Amino acid sequence: MSAPLDSAAKVATGADGDAPLLTATGVTRFYGERIGCEDVSFDLWPGEVLGIVGESGSGKSTLLRCLAGLDRPTSGRIGFRDGSRVTPDIFALDEQRRRALMRTAWGIVHQNPRDGLRMGVSAGGNIGERLIDRGDRHYGNIRVAAVDWLQRVEIDPARIDDRPTQFSGGMQQRLQIARVLVSEPKLVYMDEPTGGLDVSVQARLLDLLRALVRDLGLAAIIVTHDLAVARLLTDRLMVMRRGRVVEEGLTDQVLDDPQHPYTQLLTASVLAA
Numbered sequence: 001m002s003a004p005l006d007s008a009a010k011v012a013t014g015a016d017g018d019a020p021l022l023t024a025t026g027v028t029r030f031y032g033e034r035i036g037c038e039d040v041s042f043d044l045w046p047g048e049v050l051g052i053v054g055e056s057g058s059g060k061s062t063l064l065r066c067l068a069g070l071d072r073p074t075s076g077r078i079g080f081r082d083g084s085r086v087t088p089d090i091f092a093l094d095e096q097r098r099r100a101l102m103r104t105a106w107g108i109v110h111q112n113p114r115d116g117l118r119m120g121v122s123a124g125g126n127i128g129e130r131l132i133d134r135g136d137r138h139y140g141n142i143r144v145a146a147v148d149w150l151q152r153v154e155i156d157p158a159r160i161d162d163r164p165t166q167f168s169g170g171m172q173q174r175l176q177i178a179r180v181l182v183s184e185p186k187l188v189y190m191d192e193p194t195g196g197l198d199v200s201v202q203a204r205l206l207d208l209l210r211a212l213v214r215d216l217g218l219a220a221i222i223v224t225h226d227l228a229v230a231r232l233l234t235d236r237l238m239v240m241r242r243g244r245v246v247e248e249g250l251t252d253q254v255l256d257d258p259q260h261p262y263t264q265l266l267t268a269s270v271l272a273a
Contacts, residue, residue, distance in 0.1 A: 019081050019086075020043035020044055020045050020079075020081070021044050021045060021048075021080070021081055021186060021187060021219050022043070022044040022067070022078070022080055022081075022187060022219070022221075023044075023077075023078070023079040023080075024040055024041055024042050024043075024067060024076070024078050025076055025077045025078075025079070026039050026040070026076040026077070027040045027041070027063065027066055027067070027073050027076035027077075027078060028073055028074050028075045028076050029062050029063075029071060029073050035059070035242065035243040036059055037063040037066065037240070037243045037244070038059075038243045038244050039076075039244065040238075040244070040245055041076075042238065042245075042248070044187070044221065046186070046217075046219055047217045047218070047219055048219055048236065049213060049218070049220045049221075049233060049234045049235045049236075050220070050222070050235070050236050050237075050238065051221075051222050051223075051224065051229075051230040051234030051236070051237045051238070051251060052064065052221065052222070052223045052237075052238050052240060053223075053224060053225065053227060053237060053238070053240070053266070054239060054240035054241055054266075055225060055241075055266070058240040058241050058242065058243070059240050059242070059243035060223045060240050061223055063223075063240070064189055064191055064221065064223045066078065067189065067221060068102070068106070068108050068189045069090050069091075069098050069101070069102050072091050073091070077089045077091075078090050078091065080101070080105070080106075080187075082101075082105045082186055103130070103134075103183075104133060104134050104183060104185070105185060106185045106186060106187040106188065107130075107179075107180030107183070107185045107187075107188050107189070108180065108188070108189045109173075109176055109180055109188060109189070109190040109191070110176065110191055111192035111193065112196070113169070113173045113175065113176040114164075114172070116176040116179065116180070117164045117172065117175060117179065119163065119164050120163065120165075121163065121164075122161045122163055123146070123155065123159060123160055123161070123162055123163070123164065123167075124143060124147075124161060126164065126175060126179045127145070127146040127149055127150070127175075127178050127179050127182050128142040128146055129179070130180070130183040131145060131182060133183065134183045146178075146182070149178040149181070150175075150178060153175065153177055153178045154174060154204075155167075155174055155175060168201075169196065169197060169201070170197055170198075170201035170204070170205060173197065173205060174205065174208065177193075177208070177212070181212065181216065184216075185218075186219060187218075187219045187220065187221070188218055188219070188220045189220070189223075190221070192225070193205070193209065193222065193229075194206060194224075194226070194229060195224075195226075206229065206232055206233070210232060210233055213233065220233075222234055227255060227266065230251060230255070231252070231255055234251045235250070235251060236249065236250055236251060237249065237250070237251045237254045237255070239254065239258075239262065239263045239266070246262050246263065247259055247260040
């Protein structure tokens with residue numbers, strides 16, 4: 001009997017049901033001599049939600065940008081499997097093919113919704129653009145889908161022709177989520193998705209995200225400094241400090257019984273707050 005495949009080999013084979021959706025191998029990013037992230041390796045499986053936590057400057061956002069194809073790692077490899085189509089390293093693709101992958105197979109929810117929306121385009125237009133990227137051309141079907149997704153994210157469909165500039169911060173974030181999810185991506189990256197919002201707005205958005213992730217069976221990678229957000233939304237957790245992963249495991253296990261001194265400090269600071 002042959003030995004089990006390691007994670008990199010599984011991505012390379014593309015065996016249905018056997019391979020991770022995403023595999024990071026030794027991902028490292030330097031800014032000059034400063035470390036952004038260093039030697040990060042993990043697998044993400046279909047339907048799994050991974051949280052990346054740590055204080056400001058820990059490297060979590062740098063890692064997310066590399067994983068999402070926005071920043072090229074200094075070294076390492078990021079593999080992605082979309083059904084039977086396997087990409088052993090997304091940065092081996094040319095720019096056009098990588099951008100196409102980013103517009104269809106995965107999506108990014110930014111902390112500031114203005115980074116993920118076209119502010120001069122209507123709410124319906126923002127949602128419709130993702131469908132057009134996917135190849136949809138029927139205006140009526142696109143508008144029906146836009147109405148459906150406005151309802152899903154609790155925005156009045158009557159505001160389909162309003163621009164995001166006419167929306168509150170919480171509504172802008174919900175619109176960004178609709179824009180990302182309408183194209184049915186396999187993987188969603190979220191960078192502090194509830195950051196900067198009032199507590200009541202944050203709570204409603206978290207309930208919405210939890211329901212959507214569960215109902216759609218999404219795989220997601222969520223960067224947050226808020227351990228309560230991590231506990232609510234994620235299955236597994238990676239704790240980063242100074243660019244490196246210092247602890248990882250099931251979310252409840254890491255938060256309830258932290259092993260690394262830094263993780264213990266993080267959880268203790270939350271309890272003391």
